[in-house]
Amino acid sequence: xxxxxxxxALSAAxxxxxxxxxxxxxxxxxxVKDGATLDLAILExxxxxxxxxxxxxxxxxxxxxxxxxxxxxxxxxxxxxFPNTVLFDSGDTIQGSVLADYQALVKPVGCDSELAIxxxxxxxGYDGGTAGNHxxxxxxxxxxxxxxxxMNVDGVKARECAGPKFxxxxxxxxxxxxxxxxxxxxxxxxxxxxxxGVDGKPVTTTLKIGIxxxxxxxxxxxxxxxxxxxxxxxxxxxxxxxxxxxxRAQRPxxxxxxxxxxxxxxxxxxxxxxxxxxxxxxxxxDALLLGHSHTEFPGPRYADMKDVDAKRxxxxxxxxxxxxFFGKDLGVINMTLKREGDxxxxxxxxxxxxxxxxxxxxxxxxAADPTIAPLVQEAHDAAVAYVNTPIGATxxxxxxxxxxxxxxxxxxxxxxxxxxxxxxxLARTNPEWKDVPVIxxxxxxxxxxxxxxxxxxxxxxxxxxxNASDLYFYPNTLAAVKIxxxxxxxxxxxxxxxxxxxxxxxxxxxxxxxxMAGYNFDQMQGGxxxxxxxxxxxxxxxxxxxxxxxPVKPSQPFIVVTNNxxxxxxxxxxxxxxxxxxxxxxxxxxxxxxxxxEEKKTLTRKDVDKASWRFxxxxxxxxxxxxxxxxxxxxxxxxxxxxxQLRDNGDGTAVYAIxxxxx
Numbered sequence: 001x002x003x004x005x006x007x008x009a010l011s012a013a014x015x016x017x018x019x020x021x022x023x024x025x026x027x028x029x030x031x032v033k034d035g036a037t038l039d040l041a042i043l044e045x046x047x048x049x050x051x052x053x054x055x056x057x058x059x060x061x062x063x064x065x066x067x068x069x070x071x072x073x074x075x076x077x078x079x080x081x082f083p084n085t086v087l088f089d090s091g092d093t094i095q096g097s098v099l100a101d102y103q104a105l106v107k108p109v110g111c112d113s114e115l116a117i118x119x120x121x122x123x124x125g126y127d128g129g130t131a132g133n134h135x136x137x138x139x140x141x142x143x144x145x146x147x148x149x150x151m152n153v154d155g156v157k158a159r160e161c162a163g164p165k166f167x168x169x170x171x172x173x174x175x176x177x178x179x180x181x182x183x184x185x186x187x188x189x190x191x192x193x194x195x196x197g198v199d200g201k202p203v204t205t206t207l208k209i210g211i212x213x214x215x216x217x218x219x220x221x222x223x224x225x226x227x228x229x230x231x232x233x234x235x236x237x238x239x240x241x242x243x244x245x246x247x248r249a250q251r252p253x254x255x256x257x258x259x260x261x262x263x264x265x266x267x268x269x270x271x272x273x274x275x276x277x278x279x280x281x282x283x284x285x286d287a288l289l290l291g292h293s294h295t296e297f298p299g300p301r302y303a304d305m306k307d308v309d310a311k312r313x314x315x316x317x318x319x320x321x322x323x324x325f326f327g328k329d330l331g332v333i334n335m336t337l338k339r340e341g342d343x344x345x346x347x348x349x350x351x352x353x354x355x356x357x358x359x360x361x362x363x364x365x366x367a368a369d370p371t372i373a374p375l376v377q378e379a380h381d382a383a384v385a386y387v388n389t390p391i392g393a394t395x396x397x398x399x400x401x402x403x404x405x406x407x408x409x410x411x412x413x414x415x416x417x418x419x420x421x422x423x424x425x426l427a428r429t430n431p432e433w434k435d436v437p438v439i440x441x442x443x444x445x446x447x448x449x450x451x452x453x454x455x456x457x458x459x460x461x462x463x464x465x466x467n468a469s470d471l472y473f474y475p476n477t478l479a480a481v482k483i484x485x486x487x488x489x490x491x492x493x494x495x496x497x498x499x500x501x502x503x504x505x506x507x508x509x510x511x512x513x514x515x516m517a518g519y520n521f522d523q524m525q526g527g528x529x530x531x532x533x534x535x536x537x538x539x540x541x542x543x544x545x546x547x548x549x550x551p552v553k554p555s556q557p558f559i560v561v562t563n564n565x566x567x568x569x570x571x572x573x574x575x576x577x578x579x580x581x582x583x584x585x586x587x588x589x590x591x592x593x594x595x596x597x598e599e600k601k602t603l604t605r606k607d608v609d610k611a612s613w614r615f616x617x618x619x620x621x622x623x624x625x626x627x628x629x630x631x632x633x634x635x636x637x638x639x640x641x642x643x644x645q646l647r648d649n650g651d652g653t654a655v656y657a658i659x660x661x662x663x
Contacts, residue, residue, distance in 0.1 A: 035338070074330040098386075173234075254344065255287075399456060404513060406613070425583055469590060497539075
């Protein structure tokens with residue numbers, strides 16, 4: 001049972017600590033004199049998404065290119081390499097894999113059982129972490145339970161449960177009841193370290209490290225169903241300005257900001273999703289851990305960013321790192337601190353950041369840490385059995401290998417299932433809308449971003465829950481919005497910015513795919529058809545927009561089915577801010593697909609719409625190229641796509657060319 005007296009005593013102790021914090025100088029630790037130096041390695045994992053083992057649940061095979069069990073090996077290696085280390089996690093930890101969904105949705109872990117990912121992290125030993133946006137996907141009661149956090153929030157029981165053995169800090173999410181943070185906003189981690197004295201001899205001392213955490217402010221939109229009326233959210237800079245004075249009053253030797261967010265130099269707003277660049281400008285932050293963007297920092301992607309050293313890993317003078325995603329990398333900040341008077345001072349000229357991959361070269365991956373798999377084997381086996389539950393069959397293959405180039409075989413199933421579900425739901429709840437057309441928008445989540453195996457591939461034959469999870473990768477809930485024809489066109493224009501602008505007169509290769517993430521390339525079906533002209537600038541690419549063969553009028557009403565993330569503003573699509581939602585379903589999109597397939601028993605091509613869009617004919621001087629899994633030219637030909645493989649990259653991917661002049 002939860003012990004309120006124990007919490008009261010802890011609160012009193014914290015208040016006493018703040019009240020008793022010295023306002024003047026502190027005495028140097030015994031044996032540490034001015035001029036002493038301290039080398040410290042700050043290690044970071046982020047966006048692991050509960051990918052514990054190097055195993056692909058969708059393809060039912062081992063995959064050494066990802067998995068926390070291999071990052072664990074890098075952590076142990078780093079601890080041997082560096083005399084002084086601390087280890088933090090930047091969030092999106094408990095969600096994102098079949099194993100995670102099994103423990104949260106299928107057979108939720110009990111209060112007395114620790115979540116598998118936390119078992120593994122505790123075995124390695126962490127000093128702290130924060131919550132990412134996906135921590136909130138399973139709801140606050142589940143999050144409070146598995147993190148053993150007594151949130152004063154509606155619908156959350158105050159009780160002691162099995163949680164991680166490291167502190168989770170989060171400063172910018174508050175209870176709507178009392179305005180206080182639902183997690184502790186900051187804490188002090190005390191580490192025993194070895195410094196080098198002015199005489200060159202080792203000196204054992206303690207280091208007080210303050211940590212403060214932040215999550216993306218748009219969570220209140222993205223997870224409105226779980227969070228609305230229960231919590232409020234602040235911008236990362238506002239939260240830092242609120243709590244940094246408290247943290248600095250404790251006289252830490254070092255402050256590490258743990259942000260589940262990336263870098264963006266656009267004008268700041270409290271709703272900024274990736275506020276790391278602005279957070280680095282808050283006085284008193286000595287190191288910055290990043291995440292959310294599923295990329296690596298330092299790295300070439302940030303080479304042209306203002307006040308950023310993308311080679312050394314410095315953001316506005318602050319050492320920073322973002323350690324990839326899915327357990328593919330370990331982030332490392334190497335810092336040198338020098339003792340000056342009563343405090344340690346970071347020597348920023350000697351600070352360096354790096355991202356260490358588990359696979360430095362293809363087929364050259366570090367071995368898995370042998371302690372991890374036995375800890376989670378029972379949960380893993382149960383998840384494997386679950387995803388192999390039969391649900392039906394398909395008489396044709398469903399893939400996303402060429403989803404960006406016009407193959408909608410995988411998306412068509414999702415769209416058809418979403419449309420049928422929404423029509424039935426609205427007929428019960430809003431019969432006055434029975435004549436409003438219902439169309440659906442879905443994106444191919446697996447388009448190769450994570451490597452050559454990161455594609456949906458459901459072969460002809462029996463279908464299982466595993467296949468449905470492959471078709472719909474994320475645990476979103478279904479939502480529908482009411483918009484007009486102009487809104488439909490604006491939505492599709494935004495989605496079409498997935499592509500680069502192609503110059504027909506240009507010699508040489510031109511890449512088709514731009515910087516927009518594949519999960520934002522929404523493709524609509526349900527009687528809607530349209531053309532995408534990639535030779536036109538963004539915002540002017542959608543033409544011949546029709547519904548059931550007739551031109552769509554700007555004022556024509558539509559209900560568009562999507563997910564809670566998109567309906568509430570995720571991806572910043574025009575006209576989608578959560579104020580025109582007409583259906584917030586209790587069911588997940590994935591569950592909708594599963595039940596739809598179960599009802600159909602065997603999927604045929606007539607059960608789904610044909611491809612709803614095509615590229616406008618554009619004859620180019622040079623080839624228009626894209627990268628996908630290698631050896632799939634026959635798949636393209638079977639789909640009638642004018643695609644040929646140009647060259648194999650030798651890493652499981654290949655460069656293809658698409659002939660845009662052919663329809």
